[in-house]
């Protein structure tokens with residue numbers, strides 16, 4: 001390899017993503033971590049994938065609980081994105097960043113104000129490189145039709161949508 005991991009991260013940073021907090025439960029207590037490695041995997045059945053570094057505190061907790069939720073953040077939730085990524089703030093992650101939350105229909109913690117949520121049961125785990133890929137079967141989901149703009153991640157910084165235009169896609173998006 002003629003490049004280091006920092007260069008890899010820099011190049012991948014050109015792929016704009018949303019920002020999520022992946023949550024789970026440990027002994028009834030909510031746990032969370034900021035994640036952008038989220039992908040839709042299958043429509044029938046509905047499956048998603050999140051990639052968690054095996055060194056993250058939450059990775060063994062998702063293994064143990066067999067459940068996780070994906071909370072898609074709006075731009076008003078940047079402080080939560082920082083806190084759940086380990087920023088030195090109070091209250092910190094050990095106090096769930098002081099975030100308001102409620103259990104979803106499957107019991108997993110859902111963040112108030114998230115612009116979309118997916119509650120998942122782990123149906124597969126694929127260790128690869130330094131990450132575990134968790135495949136989640138989506139058992140419940142929610143989104144508000146009217147919501148704040150999403151928080152975006154681009155070139156290792158947050159990106160805010162100041163000007164947006166919605167353009168129809170001509171290519172086939174399914175089937």
Ligand SMILES: Cc1cc2nc3c(=O)[nH]c(=O)nc-3n(C[C@H](O)[C@H](O)[C@H](O)COP(=O)(O)OP(=O)(O)OC[C@H]3O[C@@H](n4cnc5c(N)ncnc54)[C@H](O)[C@@H]3O)c2cc1C
Nearest residue numbers: 034035036037051052053055056057084085086093094153
């Ligand atoms: C926009 C963005 C996207 C990201 N996407 C991803 C991604 O897709 N996948 C990924 O793996 N990472 C991702 N990260 C990184 C991840 O969110 C942070 O690196 C991580 O939360 C920082 O944790 P850490 O390095 O302190 O290690 P951690 O392993 O999370 O924590 C270090 C130590 O702190 C202690 N600790 C931390 N939190 C708690 C807690 N709640 N309770 C008890 N002890 C605790 C534990 O002792 C732990 O060993 C992303 C970060 C950002 C900002």
